[in-house]
Amino acid sequence: MPKVVADISMSLDGFVTGPDVAPGLGLGRGGEGLHTWALEPDPVDTEVLDDAVDATGVVVMGRRLFDIIDAPDGWNDEMGYGAARAAQPPLLVVTRTPPAEVRLADRTTFVVDGIGSAVSKGVSMADDRDVVIMGGGRTIRTAIEAGVVDELRLHLAPVLLGGGTPLFTGAAPRSLRQIHVRVSSHATHLTYRLG
Secondary structure (H helix, E strand, O other): OOOEEEEEEEEOOOEEEOOOOEOOEOOOOOHHHHHHHHHOOOHHHHHHHHHHHHHEEEEEEEHHHHHHHHOOOOOOOOOEEOEOOOEOOOEEEEOOOOOOOOOOHHHEEEEOOOHHHHHHHHHHHOOOOEEEEEEOHHHHHHHHHOOOOOEEEEEEEOOOOOOOEEOOOOOOOOOOEEEEEEEOOOOEEEEEEOO
């Protein structure tokens, strides 16, 4: 059965973007350092990224993140899921209102009845590969609160953003079990089991 993985990069002060996120500024002001590990990988980062991309069957994301990657300067043949790997897994976008026009329409499905439904649909499509919830922060928090996440993978970047999109603000208290840690020159890659 597919595993459901929430996977996101985060600053040391708990933000998954810098302030002022917008199309053309998808990581917000100063947020580029969150993805140095994926864009300028060392051998450890490369292995982490390759393993994750190879294991991914379906990607789930929220509408705000989708609007950024679907924008004209968003994902393309050279840069996309998995950074320069530009993999093209099916995308399930959680939204109340699908957009009228979609650039990445050939691989995108909009799910209007919540994160639980999107994850269920992803599991049925993933062919025993992972269903990866890649963000944004609110989508991952909602999925964890809904109890649909098996593992949380954090790529902890050595940056302080001082503001932006927090990952855990307002999250219910819970204990996680750390199951894997890899350290690179650009990030500490942490995997936790939710139970």
